[in-house]
Amino acid sequence: MNSIYFYSMISMGGIAALLAGGLGFAANHFHVEKDPRVAKIEDTLPGANCGACGYAGCESFAEAVAKGNAPVGGCPVGGDSVSSEIADIMGSENESSEKVVAELLCGGGLKETKKSGSYDGIKTCKAANQVNGGVKVCQYSCMGFGDCKVICPFDAIIMNDNGLPEIDPDVCTGCGKCIEECPRNILLLAPYKSKNHIRCSSHNIGKIVRKTCEVGCIACSLCVKACPVDAIEMKDNLAVIDYEKCVDCGICAEKCPTGTIEFQGERIKNVEINDNCVGCTLCAKACPVDAVEGEIKKLHKIDQNLCIQCGLCYEACNVDAVDLFYESDLD
Structure with a gap:
């Protein structure tokens, strides 16, 4: 019996040594050198792994930048400071990335909208959207259960007393997770510096909007006519702002008869x-x-x-x- 144990141990040791040698050989002959810039770039990134850059996470983005497949200014969370540091690592010119934040395309809270009844189901926007849409008549309105607040990894969203999400632009990183989570597609990314925002997403005709929401777009086109730089157009009964053209003069907000357009700040x-x-x-x-x-x-x-x-x-x-x-x- 002792000889059996002895030879078993020798054979197992031999197999282990053979496998170790094989692994060592593979490590030496199939080793892929990792670009040292990847680690430096990853250390520079915020580490949010939010995917706003279009990649699975910060490491994937860093690898893409090092390979020249992604721009040095591709991280919207880090902004100009991070893109500048990455540019230094890559030895290239800084590509400025304008900060974007989430904006809500609805101003119709519990006070401004007509109610359709009660909702006793699961208190999430996705669940309510699959049943009867919650308690508001407008099928384009925010349902107010806060799915966007829950999914936000940076606590940039709170739900106010009127049943609408409030987004802190200074905390929001523009990762887009809330936009993906919203079942009614009433959130979008807009430039951080923009002051004019249309708080409606309804494509109903004006007559129907007037019956369902006090602050909804009634497609009167007064904002389109008033805009001095042609930054607003009507699309399927809804006024839409082209943020690239908009100069934030606030004239559209003054002309809007229903208060659908919000101007953030004091007008010059x-x-x-x-x-x-x-x-x-x-x-x-x-x-x-x-x-x-x-x-x-x-x-x-x-x-x-x-x-x-x-x-x-x-x-x-x-x-x-x-x-x-x-x-x-x-x-």
């Missing part, structure tokens, strides 16, 4: 050019409606009849020659 009431002007023409080039007049190296002025108070001339000026006046300043 007057714009003037002061004596600091050196005639560089930067303000004139930035003006979307050609309201700035003046020759090179001479004091410019603003045609108040044309000016839409968007403030782009102020942003373009680098010598503090443009003054903005708000309603609070004029009181």
